[in-house]
Amino acid sequence: xxxxxxxxxxxxxxxxxxxxxxxxxxxxxxxxxxxxxxxxxxxxxxxxxxxxxxxxxxxxxxxxxxxxxxxxxxxxxxxxxxxxxxxxxxxxxxxxxxxxxxxxxxxxxxxxxxxxxxxxxxxxxxxxxxxxxxxxxxxxxxxxxxxxxxxxxxxxxxxxxxxxxxxxxxxxxxxxxxxxxxxxxxxxxxxxxxxxxxxxxxxxxxxxxxxxxxxxxxxxxxxxxxxxxxxxxxxxxxxxxxxxxxxxxxxxxxxxxxxxxxxxxxxxxxxxxxxxxxxxxxxxxxxxxxxxxxxxxxxxxxxxxxxxxxxxxxxxxxxxxxxxxxxxxxxxxxxxxxxxxxxxxxxxxxxxxxxxxxxxxxxxxxxxxxxxxxxxxxxxxxxxxxxxxxxxxxxxxxxxxx
Amino acid sequence: xxxxxxxxxxxxxxxxxxxxxxxxxxxxxxxxxxxxxxxxxxxxxxxxxxxxxxxxxxxxxxxxxxxxxxxxxxxxxxxxxxxxxxxxxxxxxxxxxxxxxxxxxxxxxxxxxxxxxxxxxxxxxxxxxxxxxxxxxxxxxxxxxxxxxxxxxxxxxxxxxxxxxxxxxxxxxxxxxxxxxxxxxxxxxxxxxxxxxxxxxxxxxxxxxxxxxxxxxxxxxxxxxxxxxxxxxxxxxxxxxxxxxxxxxxxxxxxxxxxxxxxxxxxxxxxxxxxxxxxxxxxxxxxxxxxxxxxxxxxxxxxxxxxxxxxxxxxxxxxxxxxxxxxxxxxxxxxxxxxxxxxxxxxxxxxxxxxxxxxxxxxxxxxxxxxxxxxxxxxxxxxxxxxxxxxxxxxxxxxxxx
Numbered sequence: 170x171x172x173x174x175x176x177x178x179x180x181x182x183x184x185x186x187x188x189x190x191x192x193x194x195x196x197x198x199x200x201x202x203x204x205x206x207x208x209x210x211x212x213x214x215x216x217x218x219x220x221x222x223x224x225x226x227x228x229x230x231x232x233x234x235x236x237x238x239x240x241x242x243x244x245x246x247x248x249x250x251x252x253x254x255x256x257x258x259x260x261x262x263x264x265x266x267x268x269x270x271x272x273x274x275x276x277x278x279x280x281x282x283x284x285x286x287x288x289x290x291x292x293x294x295x296x297x298x299x300x301x302x303x304x305x306x307x308x309x310x311x312x313x314x315x316x317x318x319x320x321x322x323x324x325x326x327x328x329x330x331x332x333x334x335x336x337x338x339x340x341x342x343x344x345x346x347x348x349x350x351x352x353x354x355x356x357x358x359x360x361x362x363x364x365x366x367x368x369x370x371x372x373x374x375x376x377x378x379x380x381x382x383x384x385x386x387x388x389x390x391x392x393x394x395x396x397x398x399x400x401x402x403x404x405x406x407x408x409x410x411x412x413x414x415x416x417x418x419x420x421x422x423x424x425x426x427x428x429x430x431x432x433x434x435x436x437x438x439x440x441x442x443x444x445x446x447x448x449x450x451x452x453x454x455x456x457x458x459x460x461x462x463x464x465x466x467x468x469x470x471x472x473x474x475x476x477x478x479x480x481x482x483x484x485x486x487x488x489x490x491x492x493x494x495x496x497x498x499x500x501x502x503x504x505x506x507x508x509x510x511x512x513x514x515x516x517x518x519x520x521x522x523x524x525x526x527x528x529x530x531x532x533x534x535x536x537x538x539x540x541x542x543x544x545x546x547x548x549x550x551x552x553x554x555x556x557x558x559x560x561x562x563x564x565x566x567x568x569x570x571x
Numbered sequence: 572x573x574x575x576x577x578x579x580x581x582x583x584x585x586x587x588x589x590x591x592x593x594x595x596x597x598x599x600x601x602x603x604x605x606x607x608x609x610x611x612x613x614x615x616x617x618x619x620x621x622x623x624x625x626x627x628x629x630x631x632x633x634x635x636x637x638x639x640x641x642x643x644x645x646x647x648x649x650x651x652x653x654x655x656x657x658x659x660x661x662x663x664x665x666x667x668x669x670x671x672x673x674x675x676x677x678x679x680x681x682x683x684x685x686x687x688x689x690x691x692x693x694x695x696x697x698x699x700x701x702x703x704x705x706x707x708x709x710x711x712x713x714x715x716x717x718x719x720x721x722x723x724x725x726x727x728x729x730x731x732x733x734x735x736x737x738x739x740x741x742x743x744x745x746x747x748x749x750x751x752x753x754x755x756x757x758x759x760x761x762x763x764x765x766x767x768x769x770x771x772x773x774x775x776x777x778x779x780x781x782x783x784x785x786x787x788x789x790x791x792x793x794x795x796x797x798x799x800x801x802x803x804x805x806x807x808x809x810x811x812x813x814x815x816x817x818x819x820x821x822x823x824x825x826x827x828x829x830x831x832x833x834x835x836x837x838x839x840x841x842x843x844x845x846x847x848x849x850x851x852x853x854x855x856x857x858x859x860x861x862x863x864x865x866x867x868x869x870x871x872x873x874x875x876x877x878x879x880x881x882x883x884x885x886x887x888x889x890x891x892x893x894x895x896x897x898x899x900x901x902x903x904x905x906x907x908x909x910x911x912x913x914x915x916x917x918x919x920x921x922x923x924x925x926x927x928x929x930x931x932x933x934x935x936x937x938x939x940x941x942x943x944x945x946x947x948x949x950x951x952x953x954x955x956x957x958x959x960x961x962x963x964x965x966x967x968x969x970x971x972x973x
Contacts, residue, residue: 172634175654179637222604528914530600530608530941546942548951550635557636561919568917569633570640570653571660571799 173410175569176248176557180412185498185563187413187458191246192485193239193424194467196507196520196539200475207470207510208521209538211479215489216502216523220537223500224529226547227519227539228555230506236517242505243427247407247460248556256430257342257399263332264426266324270401275340275369277395279323279331280348281307282356284392286385289355294348295329296390304331307390314379316372333376333395340400341366347377348394356394373398406432407458411560416452418445419462428460446488453495461492467515470508478510499562500525501555502537522547522555526562575812577971578650578959582814587900587965589815589860591957593648594887595641595826596869598909598922598941602877609872609912610923611940613881617891618904618925622939625902626931628949629921629941630957632908638919644907645829649809649862650958658832659744659801665734666828668726672803677742677771679797681725681733682750683709684758686794688787691757696750697731698792706730709792716781718774735778735797742802743768749779750796758796775800808834809860813962818854820847821864830862848890855897863894869917872910880912901964902927903957904939924949924957928964 197207204210230237230245231252240261241251259276270276281304283293305325311333312323319337326332343362349355359373373395384391407415409432417428417435425435434456438448442463449459463485469478493500500523507518521542532546560566599609606612632639632647633654642663643653661678672678683706685695701709707727713735714725721739728734745764751757761775775797786793809817811834819830819837827837836858840850844865851861865887871880895902902925909920923944934948962968 172654175634175637528600528911528918528920530920530945531604532945533942544946546629546945548629548945550951554635557634558919559636561636561638566636566638566919568638568640570643570657571663 173248173405176560177410179566179569180410180560181565181567182412183457183563183565185457185565187499187559187563188492188497188501189246189458189460189559190492190500190502191243191461192463192466192482192502192504194470194506194508194515195482195504196509196516196518197470197478198509198511198518200511206539207475207478208482209536209540210475211482211486213482213486213537215486216537217535219489219493219500219502219525220523220541221535222531223523223525224532224547225521225523225534225537225542225545226550227542227545228503228522228550228552229519230552234517236515237506238515239423239505240427243424244431245552246503246505246555247431248410248553249404249431250553254402254404256402256427258397259332259399260401261423261426262326262330262397263334264429265421265423266326266332267422267425268322268324268332268334270334271336272401272403273336273340275335275342275398275400277333277373277398279333280394280396281329281331281390282392282394283389286391291349291352291354291356291392293389294352294394298328299390301325301327303390304328307384307387310383311380313383314376316376319372321376329390335372339368341369342398342400344370344373344398346394346396346398348396356392359395359398401430404430404432408432411458411556412565413458414456415458415460416456417460417462418448419460419464420445421462421464424462424464433460442485442488446491449492450495466504467508470510471513473510473513475510498526499559501559503555519549522550524555524558524562528562575650575807578962579812581968581971582812582962583967583969584814585859585965585967587859587967589901589961589965590863590894590899590903591648591861591961592863592894592902592904593645594865594868594884594904594906596872596908596910596917597906598911598918598920599872599880600911600913600920602913608941609877609880610884611938611942612877613884613888615884615888615939617888618939619937621891621895621902621904621927622925622943623937624933625925625927626934626949627923627925627936627939627944627947628952629944629947630905630924630952630954631921632954636919638917639908640917641825641907642829644917645826646833647954648905648907648957649833650812650955651806651833652955656804656806658804658829660799661734661801662803663825663828664728664732664799665736666831667825668728668734669824669827670724670726670734670736672736673738674803674805675738675742677737677744677800677802679735679775679800681735682796682798683731683733683792684794684796685791688793693751693754693756693758693794695791696754696796700730701792703727703729705792706733709786709789712785713782715785716778718778721774723778731792737774741770743771744800744802746772746775746800748796748798748800750798758794761797761800803832806832806834810834813860813958813967815860815967816858817860817862818858819862819864820850821862821866822847823864823866826864826866835862844887844890848893851894852897868906869910872912873915875912875915877912900928901961903961905957921951924952926960926964930964
């Protein structure tokens with residue numbers, strides 16, 4: 170369903186507050202067939218008590234079998250159908266380093282690579298994962314490439330990764346990548362996927378040629394590739410759709426970036442969950458909707474560290490009473506995707522979800538966990554519908570039709 | 572899903588009878604976190620016994636978070652996607668007083684209002700909720716307004732509400748409302764939303780100007796507004812789609828009206844549930860499908876009267892054996908939307924639904940209530956799909972594909 174036009178038509182202003190608590194990569198798997206998931210194994214008296222007063226269920230971020238990246242995982246939580254609204258990798262990467270991307274900027278993710286100088290073929294797509302300092306020094310050199318009429322930005326991200334941003338008139342996206350995705354092949358030219366993008370492709374190919382001259386004497390990073398060349402997708406903005414003042418609290422730039430693209434105000438915060446709660450508390454009166462993001466559940470899942478992921482969940486559980494003491498009207502707890510320690514990566518598994526308001530029908534679920542939530546009263550739903558439900562429970566949607 | 576073209580392609584004639592029992596606003600909420608819903612609290616031995624022989628589930632009328640009006644709530648029960656088929660407020664209001672609306676009539680809901688004679692600004696959008704008799708007298712006066720080449724009807728509804736219906740050639744809908752939706756503003760002119768409607772807009776603005784002359788000396792109702800100016804949406808007709816002879820039994824005009832728009836025969840009946848059962852019994856042989864509507868569950872929900880709503884459900888339960896004695900082949904029991912006494916209005920919550928036929932798979936649900944139905948074998952479904960299920964269980968849908 171998730172119909173943003175209908176939401177915009179029905180949304181009404183109110184005094185109620187909606188709180189979306191996202192434990193990144195929350196969903197897990199048992200490490201042995203008769204084991205528990207990370208969430209089930211974690212000692213979470215506060216989440217369990219909240220679940221017992223809530224309606225629970227299982228939610229699919231994008232579609233059955235689809236493992237979402239962070240972009241689509243979050244867009245869906247914010248009510249956007251992530252198959253309709255895509256954020257390019259270049260844009261996400263720029264957001265991920267807090268780059269102040271402007272609406273018409275063209276952003277690409279860059280990867281330093283190693284090229285065989287004899288054949289011109291790629292021998293290492295990640296240039297031996299050079300240290301971040303080396304990447305930064307190379308970016309400094311690439312900043313000297315001048316494109317007529319344009320500003321260019323080259324910023325290091327981490328190790329072999331950087332971003333290239335072009336700013337100016339007449340830039341179009343709809344461009345192929347240079348990375349052939351395997352070694353033993355040469356970098357590919359940027360090709361336009363639509364006629365308007367032909368000049369932009371030429372500019373990028375010129376930039377690539379200059380970059381290869383500059384990097385020629387470096388080792389191992391004597392080449393680079395550009396991927397996911399894209400602009401800000403121009404998402405409908407949440408404050409206009411939902412008539413909500415939206416604030417985002419996240420310790421990692423990527424999530425702040427997706428929130429900003431969606432129209433939220435990004436609130437400065439610290440590195441810890443406690444600092445995030447402090448930020449939430451300080452800004453409580455200023456917003457109607459908060460997106461509160463906890464990163465480390467995903468990181469520990471990607472590490473394959475079951476116990477450490479459970480510990481992050483337990484850590485979050487200890488601050489939950491302070492969060493609930495702020496008296497939100499609607500609380501959603503879920504994740505943007507599953508990251509089971511057993512799988513060590515984002516996965517397609519459904520997310521346990523808990524929805525609390527004064528107006529829910531209790532469903533008998535007494536613990537917040539994957540198995541209890543499978544029997545929850547929300548059934549099996551889709552992430553993009555969670556926002557509509559939150560709006561309804563907050564009394565912020567007018568009746569449809571007479 | 573709910574694909575009317577597919578239904579029409581697959582529908583076959585038969586001897587079986589489908590009975591849709593609608594308890595308006597059936598879905599409820601507990602008044603306290605550990606309480607029961609209205610349906611759960613009601614003593615309903617007959618519904619419970621039927622549930623134990625049925626397959627149960629939870630059904631969403633329009634979409635997650637959407638609180639439907641009576642129009643969309645019922646259209647969805649009749650198998651129409653209510654986002655594709657909308658009935659204008661003027662049409663619904665006309666149907667609501669049993670006005671004999673013709674297919675090309677243009678109907679508007681009218682509201683008497685109070686205007687500051689000095690400034691022309693609206694000071695009360697409902698004219699102090701004048702008594703119905705006063706509204707009727709004012710309508711009598713407004714009937715004198717003549718529009719060239721057209722018949723006009725002005726009929727009182729209740730208190731400050733009336734309908735204006737124009738009948739004749741060349742009328743188009745696609746028109747804005749005159750009600751600015753707040754006090755301190757003047758009434759707005761009717762504007763055409765498409766070029767064909769320009770002349771109709773002029774006619775309505777002329778009518779408004781004349782109405783203001785006639786009402787000038789009245790107090791407090793010295794003005795009026797027109798809202799939801801619309802024509803019969805021309806729905807595909809149920810007898811053609813489903814090859815069913817369809818009869819509707821409802822004590823309130825609005826529901827009779829929506830049934831009529833859908834192509835059902837509206838059967839004259841009395842005021843009580845017993846009289847409705849009597850009507851059902853008398854016409855049992857004449858129809859293949861019956862829509863049987865109980866209004867008071869919704870009314871008591873809107874009053875916020877939990878016990879009274881439960882009593883209406885209990886009242887219905889007492890007549891259920893007489894209904895089942897008619898030996899329908901398929902029975903559906905549900906509501907058009909939830910109206911929890913706690914919420915005092917139509918809400919977005921799912922509806923408990925029970926489907927009985929000889930061909931169901933029993934699901935272990937022993938009581939008809941929201942919590943038991945959450946665990947029912949139908950799972951979580953959508954209202955528009957209920958009609959397809961009923962058709963299938965009635966043996967009235969051919970196989971799809973070879």
